[in-house]
Amino acid sequence: MQxxxxxxxKDWSPVKPYQDWQGVIKDLGLSALFRAAGMDSxxxxxxxxxxxxxxxxxxxxxxxVMGVPLLSAEEVxxxxxxxxxxxxKEEFVGKLYEKASRVLADWEKLGKTKSHTGVRDTKxxxxxxxxxxxxxxxxxxxxxxLMLENLDGLSSRGFLNLQDRINEEFSQEAGLNLDKILRDxxxxxxxxxxxxxxxxxxxxxxxxxxxxxxxxxxxxxxLKLESxxxxxxxxxxxxxxxxxxxxxxxxxxxxxxxxxKNTALQEDASELEYQTVSFVMACCGGVLQSFGSFFEQxxxxxxxxLGVINIKNRMKRSGMEYCFPEVGExxxxxxxxxxxxxxxxxxxxxxxxxxxxxxxxxLTVITGANQGGKSTFLRSIGIAQIMLxxxxxxxxxxxxxxxxxxxxxxxxxxxxxAMNSGRLDEELRRMDKIVxxxxxxxxxxxxxxxxxxxxxxxxxxxxxxIKALKEERxxxxxxxxxxxxxxxxxxxxxxxxxxxxxxYSAQRLEDGSRTFKILPHAPQQxxxxxxxxxxxxxTTSKE
Numbered sequence: 101m102q103x104x105x106x107x108x109x110k111d112w113s114p115v116k117p118y119q120d121w122q123g124v125i126k127d128l129g130l131s132a133l134f135r136a137a138g139m140d141s142x143x144x145x146x147x148x149x150x151x152x153x154x155x156x157x158x159x160x161x162x163x164x165v166m167g168v169p170l171l172s173a174e175e176v177x178x179x180x181x182x183x184x185x186x187x188x189k190e191e192f193v194g195k196l197y198e199k200a201s202r203v204l205a206d207w208e209k210l211g212k213t214k215s216h217t218g219v220r221d222t223k224x225x226x227x228x229x230x231x232x233x234x235x236x237x238x239x240x241x242x243x244x245x246l247m248l249e250n251l252d253g254l255s256s257r258g259f260l261n262l263q264d265r266i267n268e269e270f271s272q273e274a275g276l277n278l279d280k281i282l283r284d285x286x287x288x289x290x291x292x293x294x295x296x297x298x299x300x301x302x303x304x305x306x307x308x309x310x311x312x313x314x315x316x317x318x319x320x321x322x323l324k325l326e327s328x329x330x331x332x333x334x335x336x337x338x339x340x341x342x343x344x345x346x347x348x349x350x351x352x353x354x355x356x357x358x359x360x361k362n363t364a365l366q367e368d369a370s371e372l373e374y375q376t377v378s379f380v381m382a383c384c385g386g387v388l389q390s391f392g393s394f395f396e397q398x399x400x401x402x403x404x405x406l407g408v409i410n411i412k413n414r415m416k417r418s419g420m421e422y423c424f425p426e427v428g429e430x431x432x433x434x435x436x437x438x439x440x441x442x443x444x445x446x447x448x449x450x451x452x453x454x455x456x457x458x459x460x461x462x463l464t465v466i467t468g469a470n471q472g473g474k475s476t477f478l479r480s481i482g483i484a485q486i487m488l489x490x491x492x493x494x495x496x497x498x499x500x501x502x503x504x505x506x507x508x509x510x511x512x513x514x515x516x517x518a519m520n521s522g523r524l525d526e527e528l529r530r531m532d533k534i535v536x537x538x539x540x541x542x543x544x545x546x547x548x549x550x551x552x553x554x555x556x557x558x559x560x561x562x563x564x565x566i567k568a569l570k571e572e573r574x575x576x577x578x579x580x581x582x583x584x585x586x587x588x589x590x591x592x593x594x595x596x597x598x599x600x601x602x603x604y605s606a607q608r609l610e611d612g613s614r615t616f617k618i619l620p621h622a623p624q625q626x627x628x629x630x631x632x633x634x635x636x637x638x639t640t641s642k643e
Contacts, residue, residue, distance in 0.1 A: 101269045101394045105258045105401040106165065108178050111393075112400060114168055118507055119537050121167040123530075127509035127547070128482045130166070132442040136414040137162040137407030157201075158410065161403035169489040169505045173427035176503070179491025180424050181256035186405045187412065192250040197406045199246065200399035203239035207232060207392070223374060229381050229388065230282070230289040236391035237278045240270045243398070269390075278387070281380060286330040288377045317364065328376055408492055415441060415495060419450050425488040425499040431575075432502045433458040433481075440480040441495035452616040453496070454480065461602040463570045463593070464577045467586050467623040472606025473616035474579045475511075475547050481577060482509060482545050504575060506542030508534045510549050523552040531565065538574050546578040559585035570600070586623035594622060 102111045118124055125131060138159035170176050186193045204212070210228055247263045254260060311324040415422055420439055428434075437453035444451045454477055458464055466474050484494045488501055510531055512523075527550060538544065546566075550558040559582040566589070569576055580586055586603075593601035605621035608614060 101265060101390050103262060103394060103397040103401050104265075105182055105262065106179065106404065107175065108257065108261075111397045112165070114164060116169075116171075116505065117167045118169065120508060120534070124482075124486070124507065124509050125163075126513075127511040127545075128479050128486065129442040129446065130163075130483065130486065132446040133166075133411055133483075134159045134163045136411045136445050139410060139414065155403075157399075158403050158407040161400055162407035162411070165404045166486055166490045166492075169486075169503065169507065170491055171503065171505055173503070176427050176488065176491050178257060182258040183405065183408060183491065183493070184424070185254050185256045185259055186409055189250055189253050190409050192246070192253070193402060193406050193409060195246055196243070197399060197402040199239065199242055200395050200402060203235060203395045204399055206235055207395075210235070212392075226374070226378055226381060227289045229384075230285055230377070232392075233278070233381070233384055233388055234282050234289075236388065236395065237275070237282065239395060240266070240391055241275060244270060278384075281384065284329045285377055285380060288373065328380075412493060414445055418444055418448065420444055420495050421497065422493040422495055423498055425484065425494045425496075425501065427488070428459075428500045428502050430502050431460045431462070432500055433461070433575075434501075435481075435484065435496050435499045437497035438480050438484060438499060439495045440476045440483065442479070442483055443476060444495070451476070451480075454618050456481075456604070456618070458602055460600060462573065462575055462600040463566065463589075463598075464602045464604060465586055465589055465623065466577070466579045466604045466606075466618060467581075467583075468606025468618075468621075469608045469614065470581075472608060472614045473618060474606050476616070477604075477606075477618040478545055478547055478577060478579050482507075485543065502575075504541060504543035506537065506539060508538070508542065509545045509547070510534060511545075511547040512549060512551055524550070527552060528561075535565070535569070538569065538572070540573040543575040543577075544569065546576070546580075548579055548581055551581055555582060555584055558582050559588070563588055583623065590623050 104111060106112050138155050138157075170179065210232055212232075244266050247259075247266060251263060254263075311322075313321040315321040412422065420441060421437075434457050436455045438455070439451040439453045441451070443449070452473065454473075466477065468474055480495075484496060484499050485501055485504065485507065487494050488499065489503055489505075489507070510527075512527070531549070534544065550561045552558075553561075562578075562580065562582055562585045566576060566578060566585075589601070590603055592598070594603055603620065603622055604618050605624060606614065607617040607619050
């Protein structure tokens with residue numbers, strides 16, 4: 101049985117993940133979102149908010165799902181439908197995840213890591229299979245009831261179709277049949293004496309109805325099994341004379357064979373029990389596999405949505421609004437009040453929102469003063485794009501973008517202490533690896549790339565690479581301090597010369613203060629090095 105809460109026609113499988121997912125995580129700071137996914141409680145101490153990690157598994161669920169981009173507007177819409185249901189029914193999603201987690205945890209205690217084909221070599225393994233089947237059947241009944249209790253508040257195709265599949269594959273008839281099998285086999289798995297009310301003790305005993313003949317030595321012949329069931333027998337004293345003589349007393353009943361003190365018959369009966377139960381459980385092997393896979397997928401898929409709920413609630417506590425983004429045609433990129441959500445979560449601040457209309461702009465060049473918000477702006481677009489392609493909400497008033505299954509980042513990084521060559525060589529190697537995988541369905545974010553060499557050399561490298569990639573129809577957004585590169589590109593493409601190029605700059609007021617707003621603007625001639633010099637020395641230009 102499939103869950104299909106992440107995809108409409110299949111269960112989760114990590115097919116076609118981002119080529120350099122680890123690099124994207126590092127460059128965009130996505131770990132802040134993953135951590136938020138595993139935190140769902142908040143306490144206040146001394147005016148500060150502290151979040152408590154609840155479940156690392158939720159972090160891994162969100163990390164894995166976000167690493168596999170959706171490929172169509174239909175897939176995005178399907179997941180967003182489910183997410184809207186989840187936001188309305190947060191408690192229901194939590195219970196769904198909790199039930200799946202409990203079933204799997206109990207299964208682990210029974211030896212989940214071992215294979216479960218339904219055919220066992222030992223009695224102990226056969227008993228384990230019976231107990232696992234009971235666990236999964238009871239779990240399915242609980243999930244079915246939980247779905248029924250919450251059906252009125254669910255409208256997404258994902259949840260409604262899941263309810264239909266459960267009703268079909270775990271129908272009332274199927275449930276009753278499985279319950280009967282478990283009751284009939286209870287004598288094999290539950291052999292302990294149980295204390296019942298009013299001082300009564302119960303014990304499960306097998307009852308086989310067979311058609312057979314007897315040959316020499318009282319051996320069975322022409323054996324035909326008619327039925328097998330468990331009979332619950334009551335005792336006031338399970339160790340008294342009645343219990344001890346029960347086997348012998350059975351011999352006075354019609355068509356009954358007493359096994360008491362008959363070793364040969366006891367051995368044959370024991371083998372009959374084992375073979376019969378083994379056959380029944382072999383027939384249930386498909387049910388074990390189907391239900392087991394269902395709970396593994398349910399935990400993972402419900403875990404993703406519960407993690408996203410936690411991210412949403414963290415955003416809400418930080419005062420950051422969200423929207424469900426729209427999927428546009430190729431070249432679409434437009435947003436209002438877009439904020440860098442990872443930084444807001446990590447630093448506990450309200451980020452500055454930015455707007456942009458980059459529809460049809462294959463190249464966007466972002467320049468401006470240091471610490472003006474350029475890299476933050478670039479990351480906000482990258483994070484929003486990843487969240488869009490995961491079917492999630494976006495930290496913006498509005499966001500509309502195309503889908504780019506080939507999504508790459510190339511950010512300047514601190515030099516690796518183990519690096520055997522220069523930083524420029526490392527940057528070029530990473531760029532070469534990225535370029536080999538780019539196509540017209542790709543988006544590339546560059547943040548201060550090639551700034552590890554001279555202005556002249558870095559500008560030449562940046563120009564050649566970016567010009568070639570734009571000609572290949574790769575979607576490019578670049579933050580740069582290379583003024584020569586920025587001016588050269590602007591002279592060729594700015595002021596309407598190339599309608600597919602856009603130029604933005606970090607706003608800087610006359611007094612030098614930053615607004616952290618990124619606005620359409622031509623590249624400026626200065627990198628504000630004098631301002632940085634004054635800031636470091638604590639002087640002014642007049643001094």
